[in-house]
Amino acid sequence: MAKEKVSVQIEGGKATAAPPLGPALGPLKINIGQVVAEINKKTAALAGMQVPVTVTVDTETKTFEITVGTPPVSALVKKETGIEKGASNALTEKVADLKIEQIIKIALTKQDALLGKTLKEKCKEIMGTCQSMGVMVEGKAVPETFIDLIAGKYDKKIADQKTELTAEELKELEAERIKLHAEIEAKRAEYESKAKSILATMEGKTRAEKKAAMVTAGLPEAIIKQFLPQDAEAAPGAAKPGAAPAAGGKAMPGTPAKK
16 A cells, blocks of 8 residues: 655644645645544644644545644643743743643643653653743642642542633633733843942943842843843954054054054
8 A cells, every 4th residue: 555644734723725735635636625624623722833744645545644743842831821931040930820730631632752651640741841931830839739749639630631621710820820920020120120230330340240240139140141241341343452453543552653
């Protein structure tokens, strides 16, 4: 049996007969409408994300199989939380919160790509990604939720593969996300004000001295880079100390002019 494979990237739930899918399947003479419908059915839960899809066609019987890949865990976490990116410093910032049901949902979506042998172990892997992104689970920092997970607090929900949340729970999570975002913005404004104050009192100092003062003040690296870029001391075209003057330029005082 001869088989042909067509691999494309489509937005979850929005495959069409238009390029890239239609033209690739056309020469194989199969029912493209059926393929599109099947892809959209399988990727409906991944709406808004780019999803890798492979269509394997038996060129003799004209039957087909569809294999749907999944986005990375971080993309699924972003989708569940509604955030655009994780924390700039996951140790000090918390950008969102997830319920265990959402962790289970992501684990089930990615189960074939995870290393854990049980769903509980797979959930732990998902929570590890949450930790690296500054996302809490069940209102706690992930290491604390790990303890509850290991102790069996969520065993029933995991066994039942519970993935749905009530409207009230979703509303609470959104309110928590907004609150965390406001806290991050307020903290950032505080850091920026402190950085400006330090620079205002250190005019004429070297970059190294300014950076040392910022580090001592507890400013995060992202803020230091924002207010103290690497080229802060080097203006374009500026001569380095001790360098010969540019062609046509005047010699420095006390330096003999070339004859």
